[in-house]
Amino acid sequence: xxxxxxxxxxxxxxxxxxxxxxxxxxxxxxxxxxxxxxxxxxxxxxxxxxxxxxxxxxxxxxxxxxxxxxxxxxxxxxxxxxxxxxxxxxxxxxxxxxxxxxxxxxxxxxxxxxxxxxxxxxxxxxxxxxxxxxxxxxxxxxxxxxxxxxxxxxxxxxxxxxxxxxxxxxxxxxxxxxxxxxxxxxxxxxxxxxxxxxxxxxxxxxxxxxxxxxxxxxxxxxxxxxxxxxxxxxxxxxxxxxxxxxxxxxxxxxxxxxxxxxxxxxxxxxxxxxxxxxxxxxxxxxxxxxxxxxxxxxxxxxxxxxxxxxxxxxxxxxxxxxxxxxxxxxxxxxxxxxxxxxxxxxxxxxxxxxxxxxxxxxxxxxxxxxxxxxxxxxxxxxxxxxxxxxxxxxxxxxxxxxxxxxxxxxxxxxxxxxxxxxxxxxxxxxxxxxxxxxxxxxxxxxxxxxxxxxxxxxxxxxxxxxxxxxxxxxxxxxxxxxxxxxxxxxx
Numbered sequence: 017x018x019x020x021x022x023x024x025x026x027x028x029x030x031x032x033x034x035x036x037x038x039x040x041x042x043x044x045x046x047x048x049x050x051x052x053x054x055x056x057x058x059x060x061x062x063x064x065x066x067x068x069x070x071x072x073x074x075x076x077x078x079x080x081x082x083x084x085x086x087x088x089x090x091x092x093x094x095x096x097x098x099x100x101x102x103x104x105x106x107x108x109x110x111x112x113x114x115x116x117x118x119x120x121x122x123x124x125x126x127x128x129x130x131x132x133x134x135x136x137x138x139x140x141x142x143x144x145x146x147x148x149x150x151x152x153x154x155x156x157x158x159x160x161x162x163x164x165x166x167x168x169x170x171x172x173x174x175x176x177x178x179x180x181x182x183x184x185x186x187x188x189x190x191x192x193x194x195x196x197x198x199x200x201x202x203x204x205x206x207x208x209x210x211x212x213x214x215x216x217x218x219x220x221x222x223x224x225x226x227x228x229x230x231x232x233x234x235x236x237x238x239x240x241x242x243x244x245x246x247x248x249x250x251x252x253x254x255x256x257x258x259x260x261x262x263x264x265x266x267x268x269x270x271x272x273x274x275x276x277x278x279x280x281x282x283x284x285x286x287x288x289x290x291x292x293x294x295x296x297x298x299x300x301x302x303x304x305x306x307x308x309x310x311x312x313x314x315x316x317x318x319x320x321x322x323x324x325x326x327x328x329x330x331x332x333x334x335x336x337x338x339x340x341x342x343x344x345x346x347x348x349x350x351x352x353x354x355x356x357x358x359x360x361x362x363x364x365x366x367x368x369x370x371x372x373x374x375x376x377x378x379x380x381x382x383x384x385x386x387x388x389x390x391x392x393x394x395x396x397x398x399x400x401x402x403x404x405x406x407x408x409x410x411x412x413x414x415x416x417x418x419x420x421x422x423x424x425x426x427x428x429x430x431x432x433x434x435x436x437x438x439x440x441x442x443x444x445x446x447x448x449x450x451x452x453x454x455x456x457x458x459x460x461x462x463x464x465x466x467x468x469x470x471x472x473x474x475x476x477x478x479x480x481x482x483x484x485x486x487x488x489x490x491x492x493x494x495x496x497x498x499x500x501x502x503x504x505x506x507x
Contacts, residue, residue, distance in 0.1 A: 020046065020051065020054055020161050020168075021166070029063075030099070031079065031082050031083075031097070031099055032044050032065075032163050034082065035067070035070075035078065036164065038078055039069065039070050039074075039078075041069045042067060042068065042069050042070050043067070043068040043069055043145070043162065043164060044065055044066075044067050044068075044162075044163045044164065045065065045066045045067075045068075045145055045160040045161060045162055045163065045169070046063070046064070046065055046160070046161040046163060047064050047065065047066050047148075047149070047159070047160045047161075048062070048064045048152070048157050048158075048159070048160075049062050049064075049157055050062055050063055050064060051159040051160070051161055051168075052156045052157060052159060052174070052178060055175070055178055056178065056210065058210075061114055062117075063116040063117070064116070064117045064119070065116065065117065065118045065119070066118075066119055066120070066121055066145060066148055066160065067118055067119070067120060067141075068120070068121055068141055068142070068143070068145065069141055069142070070120075070141055071141055072087070072095075072120055072139065072141070075095065075118070075120075076095055079095060079097050079118070082097075082099055082100060083097060083098050083099040083100045084097070084098040084115070085097050085098075086115070094117055094118070094119040094120075094139075095117070095118045095119070096115040096116075096117065096118075097115055097116055097117075097118050098115040098116070119139065120139040120140065120141050120143070121139065121140060121141070121143035121144065121145060121147060121148035122139045122140075122143070122148055122151065123140070123143065123147060123148075123151055145160055145162075145169060146169070146171055148160075149169065149171055149172070150171070150186065150187075152186060153185065153186065153192060153196075153199045153202060153203075154174075154177075154183055154184060154185055154186065154199075154202075154203065154206065155172040155173060155174040155177045155184045155185075155186055156174045156177050156178050156183065156184075156206070156210075156212075157174070158170075158171065158172045158174055158186055159174045159175070172186050177215075181210070181211070181212045181213060182212055182213050182214065182215045183203050183206050183207050183210075183212050183213070183214045183215060183218060184214075184215040184217075184218050185199075185203070185215075185217075185218045185221065189217055189218045189220075189221035189222075190221045190224070190225060192221075193221055193222070193225045193228075194225070194228075197225065197228045197229055197231070197238060197239050198229075198239050198243050198244070198247065200222050200225060200226055200228075200229065200266075200268075201229070201243075201244065201247035201248065201251070201268070202247060203218065203222060204222070204247075204251055204259070204262050204263065204266060204268065205247050205250050205251040205254065207258070207262060208251045208252075208254040208255040208258045208259050208262065209250070209251075209254040209255070211255065211258070219266075222266050223265075223266055223267055226266055226267045226268055226271055227267070227271055229244065229268070229271055229272065230271050230272075240365075241363070241364050241365040241368075242365045242368035242369075244272065244364055244365070245364050245365045245366050245367075245368045245369030245371070246368060246369045246370070247369075248263075248272070248364065248366075248369060249321050249325070249366065249369035249370055249371055250369070251263075252321075252324050252325065252328065253318075253319075253321050253324060256302040256305060256319075256324050256327070256328070257299065257302050257303050257306075260298075260299060260302055260328070261299075272364060273360055273364075275332055275356050275359075275360060276328075276329075276332060278332075278335035278336070279293065279294035279295040279298060279331065279332065279334065279335060280293065280294075280295040281293055281295070282294040282295070282334055282335040282338065283338075283344055284297065284334075284344060285343050285344045286427065287426060287427055288424060288426055289424060289425065289426075290425050290426060290427050290429070291423060291424070291425040294331050294334045294335065297331065297423050297424070298327070298328065298330075298331055298423075300422075300423035300425075301327045301330070301419045301420055301422075301423045302324070302327055302328065302419075303423075304418075304419040304422045304423055305319050305323075305324070305327070305415075305419060307422065309422060310415075310418065310419060310422065313418060314411075314414075314415055314418075319415065320409070320412055321369075321370055321371050322371060322372055322375045322376045322379060322409060322412060323379065323409075323412040323415055323416060325361075325366070325371055325376050326357075326376050326379035326380050326383070326412070326416055327416055327419060327420075329353060329356070329357040329360065329376075329380055330350075330353060330379070330380050330383045330416065330420065331349065331353060332353045332356050332357060332380075333346070333348075333349035333350065333351070333352030333353030333354070333355070333356060334346045334349045334353070336349070336352050336356070337349040337352050350380065350381055350382070350383055350384045351381060353380050353381075354377050354378075354380045354381035357376065357377055357380050358373065358377050361373040361376065361377070375409045375412075378409070378413075379409060379412055379413055379416055382402065382413055383413070383416050383417060383420060385402075385413075385417070385439070386417050386421065386435040386436050386438075386439060387435065389435050389438060389439065390435055393438070394439065394442065395486055396442070396446060396485075396486055396489035396490060397482055397485050397486050397489065399439070399442050399443060399446060399489075400446065400455055400485070400489065403443050404446070404455050414439075414440070414443075417436055417439075418433075418436060421433055421436050446489060449489065449491070455489070456488070458481070458484070458485055458488070459484060459488055459493065459494075459495070459496055459498075459499045460481075460484060460496065460499050460500075460503075462477050462478075462481060465477055465480050465481055465484070465503065468500055468503050468504070469503055469504075480503060480506070483506070484499055484502065484503070487499075487502060
């Protein structure tokens with residue numbers, strides 16, 4: 017296991033050497049996902065160790081001499097540990113140093129308290145490592161590396177499943193999921209993050225047991241919505257297209273976001289949407305995030321979670337606003353979609369999954385602006401508000417519109433970027449009036465406007481201020497004298 021040995025030399029895990037000196041009978045294992053990721057040569061920061069033959073109190077006392085220690089709980093037998101002058105991660109202002117987990121071997125027994133799944137966790141320093149590995153979810157996560165003997169422990173053929181790129185539950189999949197139904201979504205997440213398939217028996221159990229995600233006891237969900245949000249968002253961020261397909265085929269979409277299913281077989285006017293129904297269009301939008309044309313335009317930076325979820329939900333309002341008039345129409349589907357998206361994000365606690373619901377909602381509500389500009393070109397002040405305001409995800413809105421247009425395929429087969437290009441040119445022109453992303457400051461403030469026009473504070477001052485800003489961004493006024501003259505003419 018060359019990769020593991022290289023990691024142990026590279027990272028600051030010298031505490032293991034000192035541990036063996038102080039406790040000669042101790043056994044230390046690097047366990048779980050870190051082993052899997054090292055084998056796959058994936059970046060990982062989840063360093064988990066299991067220590068045998070040392071009571072938790074003695075282990076905690078010893079580690080305190082070497083750094084910072086926090087005991088998560090006596091029954092869990094888990095310590096958060098950060099060695100002095102740790103080099104486990106390279107700290108930056110945005111990325112703090114992460115502690116590592118050091119645990120005793122554990123067994124788990126799931127049971128219900130109220131409406132929530134609870135777990136009776138028993139840690140035991142004498143428990144064989146094999147028993148600890150047997151409680152885990154999937155074979156690829158049930159690997160352990162014995163640091164002293166330099167041997168890999170693979171009781172459930174996890175290495176074989178890594179080679180075959182498959183997700184397989186340990187033992188009986190139905191039983192494994194029954195212990196914790198959130199493991200179903202973890203399986204879907206791993207399939208997307210690792211680009212693995214799900215083994216047939218495990219997949220069968222996923223489809224059969226996924227309705228339990230909505231199971232309640234005493235009016236409380238067995239699986240907390242916050243847990244679902246975290247898994248769902250991570251899965252779609254990892255691979256939006258595969259997540260879309262897996263959530264559909266597994267039944268996760270049916271049970272968690274049934275509103276999306278109405279997009280299936282929801283017709284669209286063929287002269288604008290030869291690609292097919294709303295469902296197919298949404299899939300194409302998600303595929304476009306990885307298209308060469310999209311990457312050439314916006315670079316290789318990974319799309320934000322808000323952009324991905326907004327694309328997933330941007331046309332959810334179409335089936336609810338479908339009208340058959342002179343042609344198929346979806347009037348105000350953007351507003352209806354934003355409303356439905358808010359309900360979904362609130363119901364599933366998306367904010368706990370790292371999503372900003374307000375930004376996502378804004379993207380959905382504004383995704384039709386390119387189409388709306390055909391009738392009424394956008395004012396410069398609107399462009400400023402949408403694309404030069406740090407509080408608004410303007411760049412994500414451009415990306416969403418671009419991916420949406422690219423997936424809107426008329427009968428000639430060539431997406432029409434005319435209106436999108438107009439917005440982009442308007443943004444580019446405005447950038448030249450200022451420096452970088454910052455536009456020039458307003459020529460006059462509200463107090464100055466009130467003094468010149470001899471008016472009191474109120475909505476009228478705001479209208480005058482907006483009027484001046486529009487002229488300034490057009491370049492028709494550039495000085496205070498010109499602004500003053502314009503105000504006196506309008507008075």
